[in-house]
Amino acid sequence: MPIISVRNISKTFYLPHPVHAVREVSLDIEPGETVVVIGPSGSGKSTFLRCLNRLEYADSGSIIVDGVDILDPDCDINAIRAEVGMVFQSFNLFPHMTVLENLNLAQQVVRKRSRTEAEKRSMELLHKVGIADKHAVRPDQLSGGQQQRVAIARALAMDPKIMLFDEPTSALDPEMVGEVLDVMKQLAREGMTMVVVTHEMGFAREVADRVLFMDHGVVLEEGTPEHFFTNPQHERTQEFLSQIL
């Protein structure tokens, strides 16, 4: 049974001028699957991803996440968000807290873990992403790659069932992209369900179970990486891949 089931969702922004960011998109994601979303700028990838934890409220259609209809206004969206980790292009670490406090906050406030429990889990994850020695510093003391690894650890600290990544390496200097992708690859190997918006074609080819190509708010093409990179069907996909590769 799919852990995420999206049916015909659409999202329109009306200001400053009307944009149909997502049109009638449907998608099922199985537990443990890694889905990579690619597409040109402004094609609606971020909007689609943000609909999955309701950072954007889809206008129509249905989204079932872990058995809960998140477009139902009465659903407990905070409980669902606790199960869906999100990593942003611009890290969005909390600058007034240390790295450790960044990881502890939601564990204590949302998961109601004690401080000791939370710290134990935080340190495990900081070890996992390779920055345990920086646990006491503020985020602005870290390089971009380190900050993004902390952001991943912060999301993982909630022990989520699903992880969403919105261009996690786009704001990084080239030499730091690898360290972040390595963490993501490890997560995928461990069986995390992941939806990743990225321009890293190497990552898509190596890690993705499925690749989605979006353009003008619709999913134009969908398939395995082999299909995608060796034999794309759609003209727009071919054009996009020829530009980017």
Place this chain on the structure above:
Amino acid sequence: MHFSSALDRPKGKSYFLLWRTVFAVGLVLVLWGMYAASTSVDYIWRWNRVPQYFWYTEVKDIRASLEGEVRAVERSGATATVIIEGPGGEEERYDVPAATLRVRKGDFISPGDSLATESHSRPGLLLEGLWITLKVSALAIVGGIVLGLFTGLARISVNPALRWSAVTYIEIIRGSPLLVQIFLWYFVVGTLVNKILTKWGFNPIDPLWYGVVALAIFTGAYVAEIVRAGIQSVHRGQMEAARSLGLTYAQAMRRVILPQAMRRILPPLAGQFISLIKDSSLLGVISIRELTKASREVVSSSLQPFEIWIVCAVLYLVLTFTLSLFVQHLERKAI
């Protein structure tokens, strides 16, 4: 901190030496000018009369109220008990400070004779006024922070009732003179409230509290705008990151947004509270004897207006400067 000094030609040592000297010379000239003006003007300076308005010591005689003879003086520590026996054998005892004792055993006493002196000291008018100003300002600051915080949050709420209430409150309060608001609170609201209270058998409320309410509500409107601007200056991604972890709006506000907004809120807040301390001088019009009203009274009894008004200004400066330092300290702590 210097603003983008590195963007210009580097300044040498002599640059700083020169301009520091210019400042020092300017300061000396101004002070000398003030001194020269103060001596040339036809005014007798009596600074020695000022301290009594801060701390007032009153010396009072302790007088006998009957005729008779001092039968005994019993000393115990700093107090002495004088026992006087009248002609008819009646006895009276006076406890007096031993150090100021003027009579001995066997002395003959007439009614009204001074046995000893007693000195009472109490704060003078200026110190009392300073205390009232401090108290009113502190209460109004606390009230203004609470009111401003909630109004600021209401101002950015999606709920129209909350948002429009906040806008209405802010616009009305900012758009009318504080003096008029103080009159309204005291003479209109105060009269009504106190009438109702006395009708129900309660004590009327002291004018001081109407003053505090007027100042707190006035300040709250400005604080609300400062809070709103501070919250909106925090990057949108911070709220999204917090919410994506499962925090509620209120939790995200309290744990993530407000602590960051605080840094940007503090400097304008300090300015607002300094204004509040100075604005409290208007409360004299509703018979609250704060520092300015106290000074005016002292001027009319001492006839030394120059000294008193200078002292009054300095006292306000002490208050505002202390507040300024305190907020700067908070700012450094809030990193």
